[in-house]
Amino acid sequence: MTEAFKTIHLPNANSAIALAGDREENLKTLAKTTGAVLVLRGQELMVSGTPKQVDRTNELVNALKPFWKDGKRISKVDIRTACQALDTGRQVEWQAMQEEVLARNRRGEEIRAKTFPQLQYIQAVRTHDLTFCIGPAGTGKTYLAAVLAVQALLSDQYERLILTRPAVEAGEKLGFLPGDLQQKIDPFLRPLYDALYEFIDTDKIPSLMERGVIEVAPLAYMRGRTLNNSFVIVDEAQNTTPAQMKMVLTRLGFRSRMVVTGDITQTDLPLNQQSGLAVAQKILQRVEGIAFCNLSKTDVVRNPLVERIVAAYENDAL
Incomplete structure (x- = not known):
C-alpha cells in the first residue's frame, strides 16, 4: 500500500502547543481518529499514513485552525465536532460557530457553543419562550442557559433573572442540616450561584439580589406568582x-422566557414517583412554541473523564 507523507507548518510555538494539547493529547486523539501517525517537531507537524489518512488529518488540522492560530485551547469535543462537520458537510456552520462568541467570563475566557446540539440549544432559547434541555451531567445545560440569561439581563432585555430548582434531598435530609431555612437550602442552590459568579462580580450579586433583579430560590417559592419580564431557569427539573x-x-408571564434543564437518568425522587420532566416531555413534545433539545455524552465539555463515567453508567443500564 502506498504511504503518504505531509508536513504541516505551524506559524509559532503557541500554535504548536495549542494543537498538541496537554501531554500531546490532541495529537493522540487526531491519530486515533484518522489512523495516521503524527509527530510534532518544533513548529512542524509531520503526518504519515495512507493518502486517505494523511488527507483526513490535514482537513482536520485546517478545520481546527480558528483555535490553534491564536493559541487557544483545543479539546477532544472540538476535534469530534470538527470531524462531524467534515462528515456532514457543515463546515460553514462549524466556522460560524467558532466565530460567534456568546460571552466572556470574568477570567476573560470566550464562551461559545462547542457542539452542534449545543448550538441548536442556544438557537432554541433565543427563539422560543419555553425551552427544555435534557441531557447528562457536564453537557452545559445550565451553564449555557446562565450565559444567555446574564447577557439578556445586562442588555436590559429582561428586568429580572430568576434561577430555581427543587430542593430534593440526594442522600441527606434537610432537617439534619445546620442553620435556618435559608442556610439549609443554600447548598441545593449552590450550582446556580456558581453559574452567576462566572459572569458577574461577586460583590455586585448581593446588591442585585436585594433589589430583586436576581433571584435564586427553591422551586416551592414560585407557587402563586406570575413571572413577567423575566428570564427564568429551572434547573434539575428531573426532581420535580x-x-x-x-x-x-x-408561572410564565408576559415578555418572559423560561429554560428548563435536567437529566432524566439522575432523578432523586422516590422510586414510585414520576419525574415531572419526563411527564412534560411526553405531554408537551408537540405543543407549538415549545422547544425540546437533547444533549448526550458526546456533548460533555467537562473533564474527559466525565464522558467516560456517563458512558459507563449508560452501558451498565443496558
Missing part, C-alpha cells in the same frame, strides 16, 4: 413532580 412542573410552567 408532575404537579410541581405544571405549577412552575404556568
